Amino acid sequence: MIRVRFAPSPTGFPHVGNIRTAMFNWLFARRHGGKFIVRVEDTDQNRLVSGALDSILEALAWLGLQWDEGPNVEGPYGPYFQSQRLRLYVSITDQLIKDEQAYYCYCTPERLTDMRKRQQTLKQPTGYDRHCLNLPTSEKENMYGASKQKVVRFRMPNDRSIILEDLIRGKVSWDSNLLDDFVILKSDGYPTYHLASVVDDHLMEITHVLRAEEWLPSTPKHLMIYQALNWDAPLFGHMPMILGPDKSKLSKRHGATSALEYKEMGYLPDTMINFMALLGWSLDDHTEILTQETLVKEFSLDRVVKSAAIFNKEKLDWMNGLYIRSMNLDDLTVRLEDYWKEFPNQALSIPTGVSRDYLLKVVSLIQERLKLLSEAQELTEFFFLDDINLEIMELLQKGMDVNVTLFALNVTLRELRAIDSFNVQNLEKCLLDLNSQLELSRGQFLGMLRMALTGKKSSPPLFATMEVLGRDRCIRRLESARSSLS
């Protein structure tokens, strides 16, 4: 049984890089009928951010990445919060100390900084100098008795070649002499990531650790802990990173980095899944559009690339437009309504009394023009407003003065009042006839009407727009345009 985990630390928002890693884990689990576990790595009490865990879980839920064990989903390997597993880490640390594979260290932070500074200036590799390992026994007992602040360090064996067969990168190796005695248990009694993740991955019977490349350098430490404990290590795969346009680690200064910001901007979950999957993975040389089901069926680690990828927002936008266009009208309308409910600041205020039928018609007119759900507001406002804001200068088309415009408005009004059924076909016939009689180009005449009716230079096709707006509203707007001219 394959068991993978996503191990977020509740210290911040759900970064898209982390969420993509979660998704790859999820895909891998689903692909092989395994379990996807969420484990909360809350061992840094100083950096806990309230609400962070909720938004991480919300991001997963938004994308449909359900977990089989974890917060709110009890399982046989819990608890799934590291802060509730302290006893485990302490007892394993004791065991390591007894076996002389770990030891107490009483060094002050000041001493450690000085040491590092000295190593830097001497151009030496930085790392702990084993000061406390080499303390005479009597002094150790003194220190211990004095109950000084202490941490526990892992005793890194010398002269070992540490080899990893990475699932994505192949063979990677390190020399243990270059690794120092790192801290495994902090002075507040909490474990560091290195200890906690190893202990939990083992106890939770994780089979594959798929994590970001930034973890690669600490993997030899983890491997050595497994060895010291005589445990089999899981398999590791280090995913390529996601970079900003300047090729540095994607961060806030590159714009949106939280998955939930993308939700608010109006991207669809399907888009995000599809797009993130293509950042570092591909099915073949031509398939770009992949549903979640296809991904689950086709995902494989050997098609994950090694090199980091730059987050290409233009392609994301294109893809979101594609997904929006592929939806059926009812689904899209419901999506928009839900979206507006959740993000009122992106919503247009739809007056009460607007019928569902009217809304559907409006949405059908903008569907293929929509890239983001958030754009709907700007695109459809004029359908719901009583009065539009009209720039008089914009009303006058190239080559049309006030008089010509007024005349055109007047005859149009006359025609519109007379038209028997106010629908696209009739409007088109009637207004195009009128257009040719007026000796104005289509661009001039229809451009003027578009401006008078919508207040915009561009809009959905004019006749369809007019049908939806309805005769009364059209007439009122043309009259209002007329009076603003005279």
Added chain:
RNA sequence: GCCCCCAUCGUCUAGCGGCCUAGGACGUCAGCCUUUCAAGCUGAAGAUCAGGGGUUCGAAUCCCCUUGGGGGCACCA
């Protein structure tokens, strides 16, 4: 400074020794369609496969070096 990883069009990528005078997608540009904006369709430009050495009958593909980029070196994860 030390360690590790990576390297194909601007970007995401295909390629796993001969199908490559390097394929697809986004973006860009041009044309068509057209009442505007989109969408759609057609086409174009765009990569001496980072550079240099090998190995081989043959290298984008294997090896080495150089260069460049990234990541890591905490009582953070």
